[in-house]
Amino acid sequence: MDGLDLLIADHNRFRGIFTRFQEAKDNEDVDEMGELADKLAFELKVHTDLEEKIFYPAVRKLDEEIAEVVDEGLQEHHVGDVLVEEASTLQPGEDEWVAKITVLIESVEHHIDEEEEELFPQVRTKSDAETRAEWGARMEAMKAEQGAPKPADAEKLSLDELKQLASEQQIANRSKMSREDLAAAVDAR
Ligand SMILES: [Fe+2]
Ligand SMILES: [Fe+2]
Numbered sequence: 001m002d003g004l005d006l007l008i009a010d011h012n013r014f015r016g017i018f019t020r021f022q023e024a025k026d027n028e029d030v031d032e033m034g035e036l037a038d039k040l041a042f043e044l045k046v047h048t049d050l051e052e053k054i055f056y057p058a059v060r061k062l063d064e065e066i067a068e069v070v071d072e073g074l075q076e077h078h079v080g081d082v083l084v085e086e087a088s089t090l091q092p093g094e095d096e097w098v099a100k101i102t103v104l105i106e107s108v109e110h111h112i113d114e115e116e117e118e119l120f121p122q123v124r125t126k127s128d129a130e131t132r133a134e135w136g137a138r139m140e141a142m143k144a145e146q147g148a149p150k151p152a153d154a155e156k157l158s159l160d161e162l163k164q165l166a167s168e169q170q171i172a173n174r175s176k177m178s179r180e181d182l183a184a185a186v187d188a189r
Contacts, residue, residue: 001151001184003055003135004120009184010047011112013149014040015172016185018105025098034092037101041084044108046148048077050139058135059119062126069119076111080104147189154183162186 017040024032052074060067083104090097124132143150154162162182166174171185 001136001140001180002129002132003139004124004132005181006136006139006151006184007047007051007055008116008120009181010043011116012172012174012185013169013187014043014047014108014112016170017043018109019170019172021101021105030093033098033101037087037092040104041088043148044080044084046143046146048080049146050142052077054135054138054142059123059127062123066119066122066126069114073111073115073119076107079107080111083107149187149189151180151184154186154188157183157188
């Protein structure tokens with residue numbers, strides 16, 4: 001799969017986790033909030049790893065302006081790491097934990113919007129499809145190694161099943177997705 005599309009699929013899965021966390025928060029369902037925060041922490045780790053080991057080093061060479069956005073992206077990943085680390089020392093549900101996870105979500109939302117608006121369009125015009133497919137293949141292999149959701153998990157699902165799962169997981173932008181995008185965005189493990 002195209003590496004940029006794979007990263008966007010991850011972002012849309014994260015946005016689904018954010019929506020579900022907000023719902024759990026509104027319902028004061030601390031168990032669900034804790035599970036979603038754990039899921040988010042694990043998936044962020046894998047996603048930032050893919051970007052820092054495969055994607056960022058490849059695209060930073062394309063252009064000076066891209067390199068600048070990548071450098072900011074690295075710092076934003078760092079902010080996320082610190083918040084996850086600090087939240088892990090607190091009790092899920094306590095006020096400070098809720099505040100940290102809420103700020104983590106806000107900061108990741110900002111970061112992924114910026115990647116999609118400022119970084120990915122530039123990368124798309126300055127790279128070819130073959131190269132992006134090669135990034136995608138390496139990223140899928142890394143996801144498999146780390147036990148994270150990957151498109152192959154959803155291979156056997158029908159389109160209806162994929163749509164159902166995407167709706168349950170509140171995957172963002174799901175109504176506009178192709179079968180391939182849905183398979184990459186859902187967690188079908
Ligand atoms: Fe990122
Ligand atoms: Fe990203």
